[in-house]
Amino acid sequence: MEQVRGVVELTRPGNALAAGVLTFIGAFVAGGLAAPASTAVAVLATGAATGGGNAINDYFDREIDAINRPDRPIPRGAVTPRGAFVFSLALFAAAVGLTLLLPPIAVAIAVVNLLALLAYTEMFKGLPGVGNALVAYLTGSTFLYGGAAVGGDLATVSVLFVLAAAATMAREIVKDVEDVAGDRKEGLSTLPIAVGERTALGVAAVFVATAMLASPLPFLRGTFGSAYLVVLVPTLLGLGAGTYRSFDDPATGQTWLKASMFLAALAFVAGRAAVVV
Incomplete structure (x- = not known):
């Protein structure tokens, strides 16, 4: 057993x-x-x-x-x-x-x-x-x-790929900032240890900005309608808030980023469901 x-x-x-x-x-x-x-x-x-x-x-x-x-x-x-x-x-x-x-x-x-x-x-x-x-x-x-x-339709899924990958990259970096004390003690070489915590958080912010800029494309291309936007708006707010909080509270920031990534996936599901129905 x-x-x-x-x-x-x-x-x-x-x-x-x-x-x-x-x-x-x-x-x-x-x-x-x-x-x-x-x-x-x-x-x-x-x-x-x-x-x-x-x-x-x-x-x-x-x-x-x-x-x-x-x-x-x-x-x-x-x-x-x-x-x-x-x-x-x-x-x-x-x-x-x-x-x-x-x-x-x-x-x-x-x-x-x-x-x-x-x-x-x-x-x-x-x-x-x-x-x-x-x-x-x-x-x-x-x-x-x-x-x-x-x-x-891989064009729409590609937007979801970019959004999810960029948001995940940001969250992984913020998690490393959260764990920097333990990782340094273990002799690991994470991004925050290599370039500094503030610089690493700046890199994470760039990835979040990339995700946010890519996210409206399905609506702008006419693939999805208002149902997509209804869920996307809180997603973008969560991404922005999570990034902001990461600079003074990485634990809370990465939690918000993770939740926002799943919200983003739900936005795409809502957008497609509205089309299918």
């Missing part, structure tokens, strides 16, 4: 479920409910890939986790390192197999994501900002992947 629990924990089931939801949103925004089978395949593939990524990360981080996170499955002995590695490969194989059932552009996105994940784990981990950028890209790309899976 402990081994089964450990294997499940390796996948970070909450994260895998959240990634699947984002893929579903991307598919819905791009094509409504026109391709339910492809949407389901893409959601399952995303969950498997996310779980595999989390498992392989635990495999490579097992020595660090033995010190910092002894409660994780490998350090506490619930799963062997080899078992975690094989399990991650099985999940990646499942994700690839499912993705091959989808259009070529979805396959291309999946390949890029897998290569980016492996390159980060093996080559770029520890470089300031690179981890933040990878998390931001992968978060945004789940929307693109969902849209590509159903062969829908």
